[in-house]
Amino acid sequence: MRKKMVAGNWKMNMTPRETVELIRTLKPMVSDTDVDVVFCVPAIDIVPAVEALKDSDIGIGAENMFYEEKGAYTGEVSPNMLADAGVSYVIVGHSERRQYFNETDEIVNKKVRKAIEHELTPIICCGETLEQREQGVTLDLIKKQIVGAFMHVSPENAVKCIIAYEPIWAIGTGRVASSAQAQEVCQGIRTTIRNIYGSVIAEQIRILYGGSVNAGNAKELFTEEDIDGGLVGGASLKPEFAKIVNYKKL
Ligand code: 13P
Numbered sequence: 001m002r003k004k005m006v007a008g009n010w011k012m013n014m015t016p017r018e019t020v021e022l023i024r025t026l027k028p029m030v031s032d033t034d035v036d037v038v039f040c041v042p043a044i045d046i047v048p049a050v051e052a053l054k055d056s057d058i059g060i061g062a063e064n065m066f067y068e069e070k071g072a073y074t075g076e077v078s079p080n081m082l083a084d085a086g087v088s089y090v091i092v093g094h095s096e097r098r099q100y101f102n103e104t105d106e107i108v109n110k111k112v113r114k115a116i117e118h119e120l121t122p123i124i125c126c127g128e129t130l131e132q133r134e135q136g137v138t139l140d141l142i143k144k145q146i147v148g149a150f151m152h153v154s155p156e157n158a159v160k161c162i163i164a165y166e167p168i169w170a171i172g173t174g175r176v177a178s179s180a181q182a183q184e185v186c187q188g189i190r191t192t193i194r195n196i197y198g199s200v201i202a203e204q205i206r207i208l209y210g211g212s213v214n215a216g217n218a219k220e221l222f223t224e225e226d227i228d229g230g231l232v233g234g235a236s237l238k239p240e241f242a243k244i245v246n247y248k249k250l
Pocket of ligand 1: 173
């Protein structure tokens with residue numbers, strides 16, 4: 001039985017001071033749950049977030065990292081810096097990074113492997129544009145993204161990774177994928193993982209859905225067979241996030 005996970009992706013929101021305030025508000029609201037809860041925060045907010053969450057089961061994630069450990073890479077943050085700061089998860093290959101920062105499947109794969117080396121759990125994002133969906137190439141494209149992301153990743157490491165299916169047309173648009181659409185692709189992702197690593201790993205790996213998740217649609221999405229929770233953007237900055245975490249009570 002896969003444990004559900006609800007992760008917030010704060011994106012480029014919240015100053016360090018606002019981070020502490022938001023965590024103070026949300027922490028008591030998301031503490032009594034059997035769901036894994038993660039806050040993925042901007043790099044500058046990691047240290048105050050870790051401090052504000054000590055003595056709590058809530059995990060901290062980064063939104064990005066570089067795949068080198070140190071050196072002349074002005075402005076980048078390395079996996080060992082994240083691990084040392086108390087980070088457990090890192091989002092890799094978010095569509096916003098693919099779109100605005102030219103992150104390719106090859107770069108995603110380098111980051112995935114480096115994160116694993118430092119015992120960070122990668123949350124690997126994949127997803128299609130509206131145009132690609134309309135062309136009917138969604139499943140092929142997602143398969144390519146997944147195969148690329150997991151290149152040279154051993155089965156023991158693959159099973160620890162988390163995958164997030166985020167259709168680009170559903171991100172920040174209020175236009176959520178129907179639970180059937182999301183389930184179809186998440187099932188396709190599991191089949192791809194099964195073809196690479198076999199059934200045991202495919203049954204264990206967690207696949208999240210992201211894109212306009214809110215308190216009104218979380219329950220329907222998260223109770224689909226192959227959807228193991230959500231990666232939440234806009235609604236993760238509000239008390240609504242607690243409703244999403246506690247979706248079973250909705
Ligand atoms: P929204 O929930 O704001 O649509 O964002 C989804 C997302 O990109 C999470 O990574």
